[in-house]
Amino acid sequence: MTCAEAAPVCLADMAALGTGPVIEFRDVSFALPGVQVLSGLNLEVRRGETLVLLGRSGSGKTTTLKLVNRLASPTAGEVRVNSERNDAVDVIRLRRGIGYVIQEVGLFPHFTVERNIGLVPKIEGWPDERIGARVEALLQMVGLPSEMRSRYPHQLSGGQRQRVGVARGLAADPSILLMDEPFGALDPLTRDDLQREFLALQQRLRKTVIFVTHDLREALRLGTRIALMEAGRLVTVLSPAEFLRSTDPWAAAYVRAFGEDAGPTANRGLS
Amino acid sequence: MNVFQFVWQNPDQVSRLTLEHLWLVGVSTLLAALVGIPLGIGISHFPRLNKPVLASANIIQTIPSLALFGFLLPVPWLGERADRLAILALTLYALLPIVRNTYTGIRGVDPAVVEAGRGMGLTDLQLLFQVELPLAMSVILSGVRVALVISVGLATIAAAIGAGGLGEFIFRGLAMVNNGLILAGAIPAAMLALLADLGVGWVERRLKPR
DSSP states (O other): OOSTTOOSSOHHHHGGGOSSOSEEEEEEEEEETTEEEEEEEEEEEOTTOEEEEEOOTTSSHHHHHHHHTTSSOOSEEEEEETTEETTSSOHHHHHHTEEEEOSGGGSOTTSOHHHHHTHHHHHTTOOHHHHHHHHHHHHHHTTOOGGGGGOOGGGSOHHHHHHHHHHHHHTTOOSEEEEESTTTTSOHHHHHHHHHHHHHHHHHHOOEEEEEESOHHHHHHHOSEEEEEETTEEEEEEOHHHHHHOOOHHHHHHHHHHOGGGGGGSOOSOO | OOHHHHHHHOHHHHHHHHHHHHHHHHHHHHHHHHHHHHHHHHHHHSHHHHHHHHHHHHHHHHSOHHHHHHHHTTSHHHHHOHHHHHHHHHHHHHHHHHHHHHHHHHHTSOHHHHHHHHHTTOOHHHIIIIIIHHHHHHHHHHHHHHHHHHHHHHGGGGGGGTOOSTHHHHHHHHHHTOHHHHHHHHHHHHHHHHHHHHHHHHHHHHHOOO
């Protein structure tokens, strides 16, 4: 990919910001008793990109995500975050520096929106008025009115809850964001809104994002690159445009499964 | 003798025994909560301990109360005072519902919520106090509620070893074949049980996560 065809910001510009990958998997394997979940994973995530992990259920994409913030530990190999082995740093520090967004169920049901969003800043010891201001700014950023702050998660719609989830992930301004099928449980229209807003947000914030999905259309739209996984192995890493043209049998099978109309949604803004 | 007449004519005695009863039940349930809730938290985080702990609590529950009072009688420091002994026995009985409900309550917290908290960098203690315990609180409290109601009833038997409480009327009434006297113990005990149930129920609703 060259920058010529790209819109406002392009990855070549981003390379100037930092050298080396932000997240790096080196020969990583992960096994549970009797099940090999991941084998021989080598993958680099570059600064400011949205790397989509695409694959069917059980292909190991969620596990890959959890290896980054050490919700899972590799049985072989190593994971590096900001060039440091992630098991060499304090796990609590590591996690607080990485935003984590999962499906809507991850919100604390007994906390108001404000407390949910302000949780990490709070445990990081920010003064209250700074947390208040941050929550206000984040609500605006994710398109929620500020009256929402005193609501409880069950009083919100699915789309609103997911917006709160994104805001919570961004609360302490982490440079890395892990997103595990964050829009998976939403209706198509709301998902479309949130995807559009995610793109706009990512244009501004330039976080390093790993985004797990099984939806090819979502992958093509949001991803800078798409890492296709199957049965615990990384099949290939391709840009959205390459993915559509790929002759790789798994990639081609995916494109076929989603039909011809997958094309027009491909991410042109970021690739 | 009519039960109401009796209560009317002996207000000091009735209130003294009611207070003794409350003391036995209150202290034992408090102790059981102080031991049982941490124990329940412990076994919910170390699943290997849950079977032995719950089994022991279950076995204690199956010992007939009179027999348990009897077993504890020869224990040195305890045997000296009947109320100590009664409190220990009642505490043991109250353990099972409290331990089991704490365990069930914490295991019942949505794993996705716990994982989200862990992923955001909450320490184990923060996770426990900010997420697990608040979300398990209503189940834990209903365990305390069951323990309280059981204790109010069981504590009447403590009178058999001289620990006092409303059971004294009941035993005296039994000995004298006086139904009025039995009721003078049984009715206030039943009322205490109801009040305890309502009281904890009220606390439960106040603390319930919306």
